[in-house]
Amino acid sequence: MKSDYSEPRASRTDIRPVVADDGQPHLEDPSVVLSLLEADQVVAAKQHMRFGRQRLSRGVRAMLWGLRVYVVVMLIIVLVSVLRAVHAVH
Amino acid sequence: MDSSKNDSNAAPRIHARPTTESAAASSAAPELATLLTHEDVDRARDRWQVARARRKGRGAQKFRGVRLLWLLIGPGVLVFLGENDAPSMLSYSADGARYGVGFFIPFVVLTFLMGFIVQEMTVRLGAVTHRGHAELIFDRFGKFWGFFAMGDLVLGNFLTLVTEFIGVRAGLGFFGIRPTIAIGGALVIVAGAITTGRYWTWERITMGLAIFNGLFIPAAILARPNWHAVGHALVTWMPLPGGNRSEILLLILATIGATVTPWMLFFQQSAVVDKGMQPRDINAGRLDTMLGVLLASAFAIAAILATAPLFHHGINAADFQAAQFAEALQPLIGHTGAALFALGIFEAGIVAAIAISTSSAYAFGEVLQTGHSLNRPLRDAWPFYLVLLGSACAAAALVLIPQFPLEFVVLTVNVIAVLAMPPALAFLLLLVNDREVMGEYVNGTWANVAGIGVTLLLIFAGIGFGIATVFPKWLGG
Secondary structure, rough: OOOOOOOOOOOOOOOOOEEEOOOEEEOOOOHHHHHEEHHHOHHHHHHEEEEEOOOOOHHHHHHHHHHHHHHHHHHHOOOOOOOHHHHHHH | OOOOOOOOOOOOEEEOOOOOOOOHOOOHHHHOOOOHHHHHHHHHHHHHHHHHHHHHHHHHHHHHHHHHHHHHHOEEEHHHHHHHHHHHHHHHHHHHHHHHOOHHOOOOOHHHHHHHHHHHHHHHHHOOOOOOOOHHHHHHHHHHHHHHHHHHHHHHHHHHHHHHHHHHHHHHHHOOOOHHHHHEEEEHHHHHHOOOOHHHHHHHHHHHHHHHHHHHHHHHHEEEEEEEEHHHHHHOOOOOOOOOOHHHHHHHHHHHHHOOOOOHHHHHHHHHHOOOOOOHHHHHHHHHHHHHHHHHHHHHHHHHHHHHHHOOOOOOOOOHHHHHHHHHHHHHHHHHHHHHHHHHHHHHHHHHHHHHHHHHHHHHHHHOOOOOOOOOOOOOOOOHHHHHHHHHHHHHHHHHHOOHHHHHHHHHHHHHHHHHHHHHHHHHHHHOHHHHHHHHOOOOOOHHHHHHHHHHHHHHHHHHHHHHHHOHHHHHO
């Protein structure tokens, strides 16, 4: 059985950033910045790469609608109960 | 009608796949190199610290794990100490004051374990996808469902923010500080935390403030709890609360709402992304979340213990607010204990105000696709900072309005959080089981069993509350 808490696989490309004499990385060099980030971690890449739409099955849509109705009904009940409580306090 | 079939964004979309490939090794590297932002550079600096801590050898070897954990903790600790906010600490205090040491102590531990189960999933989602929760919901389920999720978040966050400022006002009110000065000072702290333009600095400042949630521990010690009764309650869940069942259900619901709420999902995932965490950091993210659970549950139990003397002395705390708790405790646990309690409520309000307004700002930025990072300078991401400060200012202003029904907000906020949680958890479970999004990091069987179990428990708790409210005689209330 697959463990829920298995050790994640390390980055496939462990590129070491260029380090200056004082032990600091050369972050003015774009290649150093890119070596430290994953491909889809760069802001510009994220703006162009989006996860597409998931096709929702009937069952999933029914569940989401059911939960939406649940929230609306419960909110009405909360409203009524709080109005009663506030009325009782005053 | 469900608009999922014809809903699309204008921006060109290339289907993203979960990857652990370095940006430098990607085919788009030359193009990306010309498009780097301040946010990327700051995030790379944080990643470099983590990479260095992983590689460091020689004398530092034995401290490597500690150093790495220090660099990677933050979102988990902040989300749980942020959730130990003013209304939550008041809920725990009400548990202690009305029912003493008993059922609610192990129940609080259970709710925090539920919190860990769901928050761990947000760590994985953030580290693998590098996308915030709102962004993923809009991408995968479309605007129709996305706006529902945002509606729940915005309503819940705003009401909760109002209660945080109520906590600030009441906490400092104990020391005779005027409401305008208390609220104004709190806004200055919220604004001060974001002026650095650096996620790392913001996170450390907020964590520094959050650790003062521990003020409830000396307050509890000053209340001289019966440790034997505490141990007995932890093992047996006894004594059970007695009296009006509708009232007990409301407190149970408020206690759950004090631990698992929608803003936590949005906040932690976005913070994990802003921190730049990667899949190899997931275990550290779990440790961070567990540390948050341990600290927050200890402080929550301390709040119950601190107010338990009110129960033992038969003092009716049914309608107590923050300042009244502190004032009522003063003859029982002394001025120092009461002052610590009041300061704890103030701290809880401040830290949560920072975290919740940041959660709203992240979500707005993700949905509107504008800059949404604390690594961005003010001029680059002004809509993000405007939402962050604007929501805090609006909530603070409401608290200063004379005759505003503050008790109405305090009564509803935790209950609304619980009721809005099942749909939020449904989206979370769908996302974290989505192999196209998560790749090899999808939920395993046990994580799904636990996640679905938490969702069902919240639904049944809500239905129980509904029945007790509409048909009180059914439960003998």
